[in-house]
Amino acid sequence: MKHKKIIAISISLLILTGIIISCSDSGDSGEITSGSSSSSSSNCPTKTCGDFATRAQAQAAYNSNKSCYKNLDADGDGIACESLK
Known part of the structure; x- marks a missing residue:
């Protein structure tokens, strides 16, 4: 039972880390895009x-x-x- 909780928590942390990284990457590319869109x-x-x-x-x-x-x-x-x- 303890192993299942540890595995579930580990998977949840991995998913959360992936979401955080994904969101920060898309935010960076948005800044680059908005900076370059000022030129025609x-x-x-x-x-x-x-x-x-x-x-x-x-x-x-x-x-x-x-x-x-x-x-x-x-x-x-x-x-x-x-x-x-």
């Missing part, structure tokens, strides 16, 4: 015109994902990094 797209690389040697390279990146690289087109005319040659 968390999967977008941070690129500026200075990261490209030519306007053609910048344009190719811009064309590949216009919402991700919208900062390469400062005046919104569809031409990326107009200051580059």
